[in-house]
Amino acid sequence: MRSVRLHDPLDIRFEHVDPAPAPGRGEVRIKVAFAGICGSDIHNYKTGQWISCRPSIAGHEFAGTVDAVGEGVTRVSVGDKVVADSRDYCTKCVNCLQGNNHLCSKLGFVGESIDGGFADFTTLPDRLVLACDPAMELDIATLSEPLAVALHALDRVRIENHDPLLVVGCGPIGALIAVVSDILCQRPLLLCDRDRLRVETVATACAGYPVDLAAFNQFESLPGKTVRHVIDTTGNVEVICNLAAKLSGSTLAMVGIGSGTFPFDPVGAVERELALVGCHAFKDQLPRAVELLERHPDRFRPLIEHRISPEDTPAEYDRICSGKATGIKTLIEFSNSGKPGAD
Ligand SMILES: [Zn+2]
Ligand SMILES: [Zn+2]
Known part of the structure; x- marks a missing residue:
């Protein structure tokens, strides 16, 4: 499948990689439609500050449809439109147990500690997948995380x-x-x-x-x-x-x-x-964000600057780094992708 992987600081590549794994117990595979480039993606690209596994498929802002579900998954079904929760939290530390997942003592982020959404498909724990209304437009849905x-x-x-x-x-x-x-x-x-x-x-x-x-x-x-x-x-x-x-x-x-x-x-x-x-990431605001985007898509549409292909992502990183981005949000479009493993 197509992917964009961060190897090292200032080294991001468009690459064909093995398909995202079939979901195991409690996991969901998502067919990514759109993914957003975030300021923190650029920060990580410039500094390597959060590279915890390399190379890793970047991207923590994305929306798509559920492609397959593993055993025991009840929150979403195949075909559901979904967005991803970017926070890779442990569920067991005191902060997680008290609902402060964003302050988890082992907090990582999707696209850094585990493979993210700059790919045709990605497999995540089901707790990091949130269903949207079937009428939700997936480009707008990509704004849920930010x-x-x-x-x-x-x-x-x-x-x-x-x-x-x-x-x-x-x-x-x-x-x-x-x-x-x-x-x-x-x-x-x-x-x-x-x-x-x-x-x-x-x-x-x-x-x-x-x-x-x-x-x-x-x-x-x-x-x-x-x-x-x-x-x-x-x-x-x-x-x-x-x-x-x-x-x-x-x-x-x-x-x-x-x-x-x-x-x-x-x-x-x-x-x-x-x-x-x-203010770090978010606490429990993701469902509210999804609901606001479902209700007011036209208010948010002007913030989407343009869409690029996965192949153009490394050049877009350089464009943003050189201060040439004048719009607000760039989306990478994956929606024309086929089955896992297909290019
Ligand atoms: Zn972000
Ligand atoms: Zn925790």
Whole structure:
């Protein structure tokens, strides 16, 4: 079958590999229709930080149909449209037992610790497979996983209804936060990104206001309102430092994966009552994400930039790394694939 595998940092290849194995007990084989390229895929490609088995089929954002089920599987049936849960959790540690699977002490991710969805077929434990409505469009369904991340960030920032929100970074997660926030509650949304076209695309999709981060002032940027909730999706140390230094009586949620460290001013954080909140993956938001995509597909469609073939994926990684991606989300299309083992 066709696949895209990460071998090492900066070494991703389109390859024909053995078909995904027939599902064993409690497993499901999925015929992948579409898979999304995520910022964390690019981070892993650039740094190799999460390569735990090599080579591995990349990809943790994907949707498809159930192709075969193993013994004991009752959650889904052959032919069901499904999305994948990206979190490869152990089910046994204290965090897993308390429902915090995203904080599992042995947490890995599909596409890193186990083969992922950049392939014609993939086989997963059934607990990582979630059925969608038969009417769900599978390209839109591919946004389920990042939308769950966006919902988790909104849950973590604990914003009250109609309070304004500043979203820093208009990549896929920032865009999804903005659009879903607008669907759930029409609050004022301030948006910034160094790419003007991207921020304008997102502002149009969520009726938000582009702002220049350098000029941002939480008391003045939105006349008559104070911005006390900020979500950073860039992970950029300079951006986070800049925000942490100027916010007062505010929550700064961090979702972006960056690199490096920053000097932390504990006195400033005390005096200005700054709450720094880390947001990792998602907790229990995946079913909610699927439901929102089923109900509002047209709100999310503008975020899909274009579709590429599996063969073009390595070149697309390089395009994204060189900063030439101006759209929001790139999907890899696998849906023309045949039976397991076929090319
Ligand atoms: Zn992702
Ligand atoms: Zn665990």
